[in-house]
Amino acid sequence: MSATDIKGPGYRVWYDEAASTVHFEGSLRLGTAEYEPIAALLESVRTRPAKAITLRMTDLVFLNSSGINTLYKFVIGVRKSGALEVHVDASATIPWQSKSLPNLRKFLPSITITMN
Amino acid sequence: MNESIGDFRELGGGGARVSLVFYPGDFPVRWSQCSATADFFAEYFAAVHACRTADEGARNDFVGTISYIVNELVENAVKFSVGETVEVTVGIEDEELVTIVANHVLAATVGPLLDKFRELVSGDPQEMLFARVEANAENPEDGASGLGFLTMMADYGAKLGWRFAAVHDNPNNVLLKTMARLQVRNQ
Numbered sequence: 001m002s003a004t005d006i007k008g009p010g011y012r013v014w015y016d017e018a019a020s021t022v023h024f025e026g027s028l029r030l031g032t033a034e035y036e037p038i039a040a041l042l043e044s045v046r047t048r049p050a051k052a053i054t055l056r057m058t059d060l061v062f063l064n065s066s067g068i069n070t071l072y073k074f075v076i077g078v079r080k081s082g083a084l085e086v087h088v089d090a091s092a093t094i095p096w097q098s099k100s101l102p103n104l105r106k107f108l109p110s111i112t113i114t115m116n
Numbered sequence: 117m118n119e120s121i122g123d124f125r126e127l128g129g130g131g132a133r134v135s136l137v138f139y140p141g142d143f144p145v146r147w148s149q150c151s152a153t154a155d156f157f158a159e160y161f162a163a164v165h166a167c168r169t170a171d172e173g174a175r176n177d178f179v180g181t182i183s184y185i186v187n188e189l190v191e192n193a194v195k196f197s198v199g200e201t202v203e204v205t206v207g208i209e210d211e212e213l214v215t216i217v218a219n220h221v222l223a224a225t226v227g228p229l230l231d232k233f234r235e236l237v238s239g240d241p242q243e244m245l246f247a248r249v250e251a252n253a254e255n256p257e258d259g260a261s262g263l264g265f266l267t268m269m270a271d272y273g274a275k276l277g278w279r280f281a282a283v284h285d286n287p288n289n290v291l292l293k294t295m296a297r298l299q300v301r302n303q
Contacts, residue, residue, distance in 0.1 A: 029151045065264035076253040095180025099271040106246055
């Protein structure tokens with residue numbers, strides 16, 4: 001059973017089961033291995049009975065390339081299992097999101113992204 | 117040895133620049149300090165005349181972009197550096213913001229690094245990024261190898277280059293300089 005609330009210096013990633021939403025908050029610039037608990041959380045969400053989930057990114061100011069890889073890997077897993085609708089709430093005023101999040105559509109064509 | 121790959125170019129003498137040198141000694145640079153370094157350069161250059169803008173959105177974009185790129189380059193230096201100094205220089209030249217990170221790597225790793233860097237500049241960054249991510253998802257042991265460079269090129273339009281130079285007093289080490297260049301919006 002993986003943790004559903006992961007906190008570290010300057011960041012928090014947590015799953016709100018009632019709202020079927022994973023919240024990403026703060027600044028995530030971890031080493032590759034340090035993303036494992038977050039990858040495990042996402043993986044556990046992927047295998048739950050929920051039909052749809054939201055990834056809420058609007059409070060995530062920074063994400064380094066190891067974190068971007070973790071996110072892309074998750075949506076590739078969703079594409080391969082084909083059982084989950086994924087929605088991303090993003091912010092156009094956070095540069096990494098407007099630059100790197102549109103790539104998610106390449107890895108999971110069914111994904112929906114709101115960029116406010 | 118003296119070998120360059122990609123768009124590598126040293127900053128010309130006399131150009132405006134800021135350098136930060138880490139002499140780690142007994143306190144190796146910690147991962148979280150990469151982020152602090154990146155944020156320093158981003159905020160500093162956002163106030164430099166050539167980069168300054170009254171438009172809050174453009175400033176935001178500038179700070180986020182420089183911070184992402186410097187953070188990726190410093191993370192790499194910290195990951196692969198072999199205990200010597202790490203030097204981060206950011207300057208402005210020909211309407212480009214140029215970041216150069218210099219660190220020592222083991223001479224034995226130069227061959228594989230040369231191959232990797234040549235491959236990174238051999239094709240379309242976007243296509244290579246997509247292929248790299250799919251390959252990473254298939255082989256988790258591969259880690260995120262090269263993805264930082266690919267995102268800089270594909271998502272941020274950065275031009276990258278590398279130079280390897282001999283270290284005269286230590287044949288076991290080679291000096292690696294990694295450069296990223298970005299167009300500065302002319303206000």
